């Protein structure tokens with residue numbers, strides 16, 4: 505078991521109905537705490553919404569003389585595709601390897617004025633017959649309506665506002681979550697794909713999860729991590745089994761307190777997941793308690809209360825370094841250029857917060873043009889404000905780790921730390937790449953719930969708004985599993 509430190513006195517920011525993460529048969533995992541800060545869930549149109557217009561989309565010009573393929577959707581909307589785009593995105597075997605799903609067509613050789621000699625459509629989609637030409641012998645491409653509707657660009661048929669944000673499933677938390685921690689059991693993770701799915705869903709939702717019932721050995725811990733994906737090797741090695749011996753020239757290998765931070769801020773691509781499992785019983789040491797802070801919640805508090813500070817921490821790039829060990833040297837002085845630098849708060853191209861990078865110990869010298877004038881004072885004020893939120897009582901989830909229960913967290917969202925300790929404290933764990941974790945989760949979502957939330961919303965929009973569905977295998981090699 506994990507012993508939570510201190511009474512849970514944090515304010516619950518907002519509570520809505522408990523969210524069932526798992527669909528279908530309940531697993532051995534415990535129920536999940538109610539939402540602690542409501543985020544606006546994406547609500548697909550209810551069954552009372554008007555019935556979608558029926559009938560397949562239709563072509564507006566089948567003459568083949570048009571400069572582009574234009575189709576009209578059942579609601580009257582029209583959208584066009586360039587013929588070069590169509591030839592480039594053909595999913596037939598001549599153009600798209602059916603096993604590797606890689607493009608075979610040599611795109612730059614498609615003539616700029618390429619056009620089909622015939623175009624026809626039916627209830628399933630559109631067929632274009634390409635002519636004999638120096639580019640290729642005559643050939644037919646088929647596109648299911650679902651493929652065209654999903655990938656329409658001129659104009660788009662499905663827009664960003666039709667889909668849930670990448671953070672729609674995330675539940676922000678305070679230390680209050682200690683009342684009922686997202687937890688799965690070692691046995692369920694090791695014994696079934698459903699178990700791995702329950703584990704990764706919790707990590708995706710809360711940014712962390714416990715896993716209980718683990719044999720107190722590094723071997724069992726490593727096997728558990730490898731149920732997600734392969735381990736990410738760094739200059740600290742792959743799977744770590746360490747004590748406070750400064751083995752790798754880093755404070756993690758010491759007994760000092762570490763404030764809430766994210767790891768590997770000196771890498772262009774910080775490690776995605778990080779797992780810790782205590783191997784020495786709590787009787788062998790004093791202190792060394794685990795700290796977790798929801799960096800996305802902290803950022804939302806900062807944005808609400810200190811928007812200027814939020815903007816500053818979202819724009820000014822911060823250098824980071826690690827002494828590394830042996831051959832690794834990751835300096836990042838003001839004039840030394842890593843591949844690129846990142847701010848503390850990082851957003852995707854839709855403005856969604858997707859990565860927190862914060863490590864006060866590993867931060868290198870800040871300076872350069874970005875800090876001229878009053879900017880340096882403003883930045884330190886923002887730092888104090890940000891750290892004030894991270895160190896607030898309501899934000900800090902402290903736990904005394906125990907042999908048999910591991911904590912795993914998303915290093916791009918959840919900050920971690922530890923209290924100082926004395927005595928023998930042996931910890932093991934590893935990093936997993938963020939892309940490998942997200943890929944594994946998407947594969948499990950496809951297996952258990954028909955895809956990730958955006959994929960399911962996209963197909964819901966096409967079906968409910970236009971009556972268009974992806975219907976099993978398409979014609980030829982164009983499968984409905986197109987990427």
Ligand SMILES: C[N+](C)(C)CCCC[C@H](N)C(=O)O
Pocket residue numbers: 740744746754755756765766767768769826863866
């Ligand atoms: C490998 N292990 C997790 C034990 C320690 C990693 C060292 C942490 C480093 N200061 C950083 O923040 O990246």
Ligand SMILES: O=C(O)CCC(=O)C(=O)O
Pocket residue numbers: 756762767780792793794920921922931
């Ligand atoms: O010792 C711990 O509990 C955590 C150490 C740490 O923060 C790290 O390795 O990044």
